[in-house]
Amino acid sequence: MKGRVSALVAGAAILALAEGISSYSAQSAAPAAATVNWSTYGGDDKEQHYSPLQEITEQNVGKLGLVSSYDIDTFDSYTQPIAVNGVVYFAAGLSVIHAVDARTGKLLWQYDPDVASQPEAKWRLRAGWGTRGIAYKDGVLFTATREGRLVAVDAKTGKPLWSAKTLDEAENGYITGPPWVAGDKVVVGFGGADYSPTRGYVTAYDIKTGKKAWRWYVVPGDPAKGFENKAMEAAAKTWTGEWWKFGGGGTVWHAMAYDAKYDRIYLGTGNGWPWNQKIRSPGGGDNLYLSSIVALNAKTGEYVWHYQVNPENSHDFNNAMDIELADMMIGGKQRSVLIHAPKNGFFYVIDRQNGKLISAGEFAKQNWAKRIDPVTGRPEINPEAQYPGGKPFLMYPFPNGAHGVQAMSFSPKTGLSYIPVMEGGRVFVDPPNVKEWQYKPGMFVNTGLGAPPANLVPPTASSKLVAFDVANNKIAWSVPQPGVFNGGTLATGGGLIFQGTNDGNLNAYSTANGRKLWSYPVQNGMLAAPISYTVGGKQYVSVITGFRSSFPNSPNWDYRQQQRRLLTFAIGGVKKLPAFEPVDEPIQDDPAFVIDPGKAKVGAGIYNSSCVICHGSGMMAGGAAPDLRKSAVPMDAETFTSVVRDGALMARGMGSFAQLTDAELEGLRHFIRQRARESAQQAK
Numbered sequence: 001m002k003g004r005v006s007a008l009v010a011g012a013a014i015l016a017l018a019e020g021i022s023s024y025s026a027q028s029a030a031p032a033a034a035t036v037n038w039s040t041y042g043g044d045d046k047e048q049h050y051s052p053l054q055e056i057t058e059q060n061v062g063k064l065g066l067v068s069s070y071d072i073d074t075f076d077s078y079t080q081p082i083a084v085n086g087v088v089y090f091a092a093g094l095s096v097i098h099a100v101d102a103r104t105g106k107l108l109w110q111y112d113p114d115v116a117s118q119p120e121a122k123w124r125l126r127a128g129w130g131t132r133g134i135a136y137k138d139g140v141l142f143t144a145t146r147e148g149r150l151v152a153v154d155a156k157t158g159k160p161l162w163s164a165k166t167l168d169e170a171e172n173g174y175i176t177g178p179p180w181v182a183g184d185k186v187v188v189g190f191g192g193a194d195y196s197p198t199r200g201y202v203t204a205y206d207i208k209t210g211k212k213a214w215r216w217y218v219v220p221g222d223p224a225k226g227f228e229n230k231a232m233e234a235a236a237k238t239w240t241g242e243w244w245k246f247g248g249g250g251t252v253w254h255a256m257a258y259d260a261k262y263d264r265i266y267l268g269t270g271n272g273w274p275w276n277q278k279i280r281s282p283g284g285g286d287n288l289y290l291s292s293i294v295a296l297n298a299k300t301g302e303y304v305w306h307y308q309v310n311p312e313n314s315h316d317f318n319n320a321m322d323i324e325l326a327d328m329m330i331g332g333k334q335r336s337v338l339i340h341a342p343k344n345g346f347f348y349v350i351d352r353q354n355g356k357l358i359s360a361g362e363f364a365k366q367n368w369a370k371r372i373d374p375v376t377g378r379p380e381i382n383p384e385a386q387y388p389g390g391k392p393f394l395m396y397p398f399p400n401g402a403h404g405v406q407a408m409s410f411s412p413k414t415g416l417s418y419i420p421v422m423e424g425g426r427v428f429v430d431p432p433n434v435k436e437w438q439y440k441p442g443m444f445v446n447t448g449l450g451a452p453p454a455n456l457v458p459p460t461a462s463s464k465l466v467a468f469d470v471a472n473n474k475i476a477w478s479v480p481q482p483g484v485f486n487g488g489t490l491a492t493g494g495g496l497i498f499q500g501t502n503d504g505n506l507n508a509y510s511t512a513n514g515r516k517l518w519s520y521p522v523q524n525g526m527l528a529a530p531i532s533y534t535v536g537g538k539q540y541v542s543v544i545t546g547f548r549s550s551f552p553n554s555p556n557w558d559y560r561q562q563q564r565r566l567l568t569f570a571i572g573g574v575k576k577l578p579a580f581e582p583v584d585e586p587i588q589d590d591p592a593f594v595i596d597p598g599k600a601k602v603g604a605g606i607y608n609s610s611c612v613i614c615h616g617s618g619m620m621a622g623g624a625a626p627d628l629r630k631s632a633v634p635m636d637a638e639t640f641t642s643v644v645r646d647g648a649l650m651a652r653g654m655g656s657f658a659q660l661t662d663a664e665l666e667g668l669r670h671f672i673r674q675r676a677r678e679s680a681q682q683a684k
Contacts, residue, residue, distance in 0.1 A: 122658065396425045504522060603667035
């Protein structure tokens with residue numbers, strides 16, 4: 001499929017889709033069969049990852065069973081589906097959109113935007129993984145592609161309607177996050193501010209035509225060129241040095257939310273580049289609008305208000321986590337609030353009208369701040385967390401965050417927010433010569449940090465499911481969970497929380513106390529959140545399986561053996577998954593290969609800056625990409641070059657590292673063999 005709809009869209013499939021929708025519409029005329037769709041990333045325009053449906057309850061959840069399964073041919077399936085009128089839509093891998101009948105699991109159509117054939121993909125595929133979601137409105141689906149297009153697709157036929165290039169001012173940007181619908185606009189951001197000089201922005205397009213409506217920059221540019229608006233002029237006063245040469249960062253790479261009440265789009269802005277503020281803004285300053293929630297007029301893109309969660313920010317903290325909207329009683333007063341649990345470990349409740357902080361309580365272990373001042377809304381930063389004088393600091397949470405992009409949910413019935421929490425630390429320290437630090441182009445993460453001392457090792461990270469009482473600003477309950485990375489959560493009106501965990505189980509917990517009530521083995525870890533909706537008045541729960549990490553896990557979901565599927569459950573379901581037993585693949589080696597330690601050292605430097613995020617820390621893959629120790633590709637120099645430098649596997653998500661020299665490629669091969677033999681020896 002090259003930028004077009006699969007042949008399945010023709011003939012019987014179109015008829016089946018049309019019949020399914022028309023019969024469902026007829027059924028929906030009866031009150032008992034009212035349609036409850038899941039039409040946005042978070043379910044509806046409140047983005048709470050909450051379904052009011054109550055057919056599945058604490059009392060009958062034990063009767064929940066599988067009704068359909070659809071295998072996804074992709075390299076990455078950490079993606080959020082939506083469900084509209086009996087059809088589940090999702091994009092996976094390189095933004096390939098699927099339309100699947102919710103009840104039968106039958107593929108109705110598929111649209112492939114053919115990302116790998118785009119010239120920009122060669123370098124934009126080097127960072128990030130597959131897409132995390134899509135958007136929908138009025139019969140149109142919207143997907144963003146890794147190399148920078150926003151594409152509108154007809155939801156009935158899968159035919160593309162329009163396409164716009166949105167990374168025209170972000171040479172090193174890429175897109176893995178979903179677009180967000182805001183009234184008659186669709187808004188998209190991008191990522192890339194961990195790797196190279198990038199200035200973050202978001203762009204809004206007319207839903208019907210794809211015409212650009214407005215663009216808003218997150219951080220100020222070169223003052224000598226003037227400022228786009230008063231917001232950028234004000235922000236520039238909070239930066240020092242020549243920040244624009246670093247781009248500044250601040251990319252909006254995931255969460256947004258549209259507030260119809262005020263006709264505003266809320267942006268969750270990213271970290272600075274490089275992470276270390278002593279480099280990007282050596283004279284200090286808040287560095288607006290990094291690490292903030294920013295409210296814009298959805299029609300015009302004009303700045304309305306901001307709340308900066310992490311002024312200064314040298315820790316990779318960002319606000320790409322869920323932005324959820326609610327109307328609730330707080331302190332005896334009805335408030336329209338924005339709730340947000342970002343990486344830094346504090347749960348924020350913000351007044352949507354004016355952006356003022358209502359409360360900020362700890363939902364996870366943190367030591368970067370002593371508190372959040374309730375009057376000013378500013379954090380009282382622990383001076384040690386800024387690692388002054390190059391003194392190492394073991395900081396909590398680690399850069400993965402106390403809460404990552406795995407969705408949290410909020411139940412209006414309980415007033416609790418359900419958060420997949422991680423508790424881990426990382427050592428922060430300056431590089432040896434912070435004033436002489438230089439950007440290394442063509443590689444991966446340029447953090448501006450130094451290597452931690454060998455004797456300062458963080459304890460093993462852990463995870464838990466936390467219920468946070470929003471109105472009373474405190475943890476209501478928590479339950480421990482396996483490993484570190486677990487899936488997003490779904491809360492329902494039936495008193496349940498659904499969540500996939502990294503041990504391969506889809507679970508249902510009580511919203512009241514976290515007691516596990518049901519579990520189903522799905523043969524794969526999960527990161528995506530489940531969704532719930534009705535077809536013909538019956539409640540369904542769907543989840544997409546698939547796991548990835550930069551770190552080894554327990555259990556470890558091998559990249560090649562993952563069972564990436566769309567699974568749908570309902571009361572009375574009786575289908576079974578085919579039997580599956582993972583195979584422990586052996587480490588590959590060629591005894592005739594003689595390792596050159598000098599070449600291996602060169603390869604280690606390349607690997608730890610350019611390969612580690614996908615292929616794993618210590619070359620122990622966490623499911624995001626193949627385990628190179630067990631791969632035959634590095635065994636042959638010609639094959640290795642065709643994949644790594646020439647982009648032979650771009651269609652499977654592997655970018656082209658064209659900047660690598662023959663010596664660097666050879667160094668990588670020697671390092672891979674070195675790690676393979678070390679691992680084989682350790683296993684004996």
